[in-house]
Amino acid sequence: xxxxxxxxxxxxxxxxxxxxxxxxxxxxxxxxxxxxxxxxxxxxxxxxxxxxxxxxxxxxxxxxxxxxxxxxxxxxxxxxxxxxxxxxxxxxxxxxxxxxxxxxxxxxxxxxxxxxxxxxxxxxxxxxxxxxxxxxxxxxxxxxxxxxxxxxxxxxxxxxxxxxxxxxxxxxxxxxxxxxxxxxxxxxxxxxxxxxxxxxxxxxxxxxxxxxxxxxxxxxxxxxxxxxxxxxxxxxxxxxxxxxxxxxxxxxxxxxxxxxxxxxxxxxxxxxxxxxxxxxxxxxxxxxxxxxxxxxxxxxxxxxxxxxxxxxxxxxxxx
Amino acid sequence: xxxxxxxxxxxxxxxxxxxxxxxxxxxxxxxxxxxxxxxxxxxxxxxxxxxxxxxxxxxxxxxxxxxxxxxxxxxxxxxxxxxxxxxxxxxxxxxxxxxxxxxxxxxxxxxxxxxxxxxxxxxxxxxxxxxxxxxxxxxxxxxxxxxxxxxxxxxxxxxxxxxxxxxxxxxxxxxxxxxxxxxxxxxxxxxxxxxxxxxxxxxxxxxxxxxxxxxxxxxxxxxxxxxxxxxxxxxxxxxxxxxxxxxxxxxxxxxxxxxxxxxxxxxxxxxxxxxxxxxxxxxxxxxxxxxxxxxxxxxxxxxxxxxxxxxxxxxxxxx
Numbered sequence: 136x137x138x139x140x141x142x143x144x145x146x147x148x149x150x151x152x153x154x155x156x157x158x159x160x161x162x163x164x165x166x167x168x169x170x171x172x173x174x175x176x177x178x179x180x181x182x183x184x185x186x187x188x189x190x191x192x193x194x195x196x197x198x199x200x201x202x203x204x205x206x207x208x209x210x211x212x213x214x215x216x217x218x219x220x221x222x223x224x225x226x227x228x229x230x231x232x233x234x235x236x237x238x239x240x241x242x243x244x245x246x247x248x249x250x251x252x253x254x255x256x257x258x259x260x261x262x263x264x265x266x267x268x269x270x271x272x273x274x275x276x277x278x279x280x281x282x283x284x285x286x287x288x289x290x291x292x293x294x295x296x297x298x299x300x301x302x303x304x305x306x307x308x309x310x311x312x313x314x315x316x317x318x319x320x321x322x323x324x325x326x327x328x329x330x331x332x333x334x335x336x337x338x339x340x341x342x343x344x345x346x347x348x349x350x351x352x353x354x355x356x357x358x359x360x361x362x363x364x365x366x367x368x369x370x371x372x373x374x375x376x377x378x379x380x381x382x383x384x385x386x387x388x389x390x391x392x393x394x395x396x397x398x399x400x401x402x403x404x405x406x407x408x409x410x411x412x413x414x415x416x417x418x419x420x421x422x423x424x425x426x427x428x429x430x431x432x433x434x435x436x437x438x439x440x441x442x443x444x445x446x447x448x449x450x451x452x453x454x
Numbered sequence: 455x456x457x458x459x460x461x462x463x464x465x466x467x468x469x470x471x472x473x474x475x476x477x478x479x480x481x482x483x484x485x486x487x488x489x490x491x492x493x494x495x496x497x498x499x500x501x502x503x504x505x506x507x508x509x510x511x512x513x514x515x516x517x518x519x520x521x522x523x524x525x526x527x528x529x530x531x532x533x534x535x536x537x538x539x540x541x542x543x544x545x546x547x548x549x550x551x552x553x554x555x556x557x558x559x560x561x562x563x564x565x566x567x568x569x570x571x572x573x574x575x576x577x578x579x580x581x582x583x584x585x586x587x588x589x590x591x592x593x594x595x596x597x598x599x600x601x602x603x604x605x606x607x608x609x610x611x612x613x614x615x616x617x618x619x620x621x622x623x624x625x626x627x628x629x630x631x632x633x634x635x636x637x638x639x640x641x642x643x644x645x646x647x648x649x650x651x652x653x654x655x656x657x658x659x660x661x662x663x664x665x666x667x668x669x670x671x672x673x674x675x676x677x678x679x680x681x682x683x684x685x686x687x688x689x690x691x692x693x694x695x696x697x698x699x700x701x702x703x704x705x706x707x708x709x710x711x712x713x714x715x716x717x718x719x720x721x722x723x724x725x726x727x728x729x730x731x732x733x734x735x736x737x738x739x740x741x742x743x744x745x746x747x748x749x750x751x752x753x754x755x756x757x758x759x760x761x762x763x764x765x766x767x768x769x770x771x772x773x
Contacts (some may be wrong), residue, residue: 147761152635221635222635222636224627277607306504307480310541315539316471316541317678318676319539319676320679337659338660340656340660341659341673343676344752349750350676350750351750351751351752352673352676352750352751352752353752353753354660354673354751354753356673357638357662357669357671359636359638359639378761386652388756391752391756392756392761394752395752395753395756395758396761397763416730422758425753425758426758427751428753429669429754429758430671431669431670431671432670432753432754433663433670433671433672433710433713434670434672434673434744434747434748434749434751434754435748435751435753435754436670436710436715437707437710437711437714439741439744439745442697442711442714442715
């Protein structure tokens with residue numbers, strides 16, 4: 136059961152309150168594939184420049200990622216630079232240099248075309264459509280997007296949405312995409328555009344899974360030591376899709392478990408700069424953190440029946 | 455087991471996307487007491503003007519609230535007016551008329567002085583101290599405050615913090631109070647100021663309970679029909695303190711259950727303008743919503759062992 140991701144492989148320069156890195160390995164497909172490859176063989180389709188370090192390809196390969204779809208062409212690799220505020224409330228982009236990525240036209244080779252799960256990272260919806268046209272009836276397709284495409288490329292985005300099973304958006308993107316300001320209502324409108332599964336990413340506040348008419352909440356892991364949030368959303372999607380691709384059947388319970396895996400994965404990703412922490416992540420690490428999360432989750436540790444039976448409520452209306 | 459609350463009883467004028475109300479019953483002590491009185495006999499100490507409607511006193515009395523500590527004096531009742539943005543992201547205060555509240559000097563009569571739990575709503579910390587001086591060794595004291603006092607009345611606030619068991623703050627208030635920007639670290643600093651229990655209120659994102667060295671997360675109830683968030687925090691505190699006051703022993707498990715009760719209570723409060731929904735709330739309503747919350751809470755419905763056993767992870771590092 137193979138997984139295809141099409142997105143960016145980049146060099147990031149990031150400053151946070153905990154330090155900075157320059158020309159560090161980044162990009163949506165990179166974070167995604169390092170996360171997903173814990174669970175499923177992952178094939179990346181991306182483009183890099185001739186400045187791209189062989190050692191970085193090797194890092195992906197070492198983690199079991201199939202890098203044969205990463206095309207190296209003359210020019211510079213996609214570069215992004217940003218700085219986070221003290222408590223990570225805001226992120227300011229310092230520069231975006233598309234470089235070789237500006238002419239990215241994904242060509243899906245035989246290994247990618249037969250992947251049974253596909254993740255379309257945040258690229259132009261026309262390119263996302265082109266990828267789907269080159270794929271051979273995947274079992275499950277998910278898409279990431281952003282307000283830039285929602286506002287500027289709506290017809291294309293709507294075309295690709297009709298062909299995907301799942302979409303990842305944050306609150307604001309859900310509102311923009313649906314035109315309504317309530318999350319449940321927004322999810323219903325997005326369902327009507329095609330995707331049966333809508334996942335709302337809320338950063339440090341967790342995620343919500345909308346499918347089969349239900350809204351399921353997933354709290355985030357509380358962390359003392361966030362170092363760099365870059366790539367959190369793609370790591371979430373990678374954990375999610377990797378788990379989905381590892382399963383023989385994809386039903387609601389699969390998607391629920393996948394959201395748990397994605398949340399746990401992202402919680403590790405943000406504890407290091409670049410892909411540093413993802414690169415050494417194990418499924419055992421996820422299991423330990425799962426136990427800690429559940430142990431500290433209130434409604435799960437309080438039983439209503441016990442809670443109530445200890446109480447003699449006061450009479451109301453007869454005072 | 456009685457509960458004392460000292461705070462405001464007010465008339466609010468509120469506009470939201472769902473409508474508006476004018477001179478509607480509000481104030482911190484009002485929301486608190488209507489929430490807490492489901493669980494414990496609650497005595498309000500507050501001041502209102504001669505414009506205060508007898509029918510509003512009657513509404514509190516009908517719900518079992520002890521209103522004998524509400525003093526009525528010549529002048530106008532405290533009034534607040536505000537408008538919420540479309541999706542409740544922001545609230546703009548249109549006016550604040552302290553009126554008779556500007557000379558509020560809480561006098562705790564015999565019924566209040568013997569209360570074994572006390573809630574000091576968001577008033578000047580000197581007044582909060584004065585209340586404690588008039589109380590007879592309560593079992594459990596909690597305090598609400600805001601950035602205005604944190605910035606402007608720090609010595610007084612620190613004095614009262616040393617004498618309370620529990621403090622309710624939001625993220626920003628916790629950062630301002632502690633001087634650090636990480637929530638766990640902030641809670642540790644606030645513990646060192648006195649309160650053994652720190653509760654972080656995060657609105658639609660739930661709450662976090664810090665006590666006994668543990669951080670326990672409580673997600674909020676997802677709602678389709680928020681009408682008016684005014685009083686949510688005080689309703690949360692009311693549910694929390696009412697439950698605490700109803701318990702023979704106050705230990706960590708009591709506080710955990712109390713956070714669940716507070717969260718459920720606040721979720722109803724915001725579904726109506728003013729106190730409309732709180733006024734008809736029952737413990738059965740809370741129980742039904744508890745079941746729905748737990749049923750839709752992801753880590754609680756996914757078992758890691760089952761999740762993992764279905765997977766044959768791919769080999770990593772040997773690709």
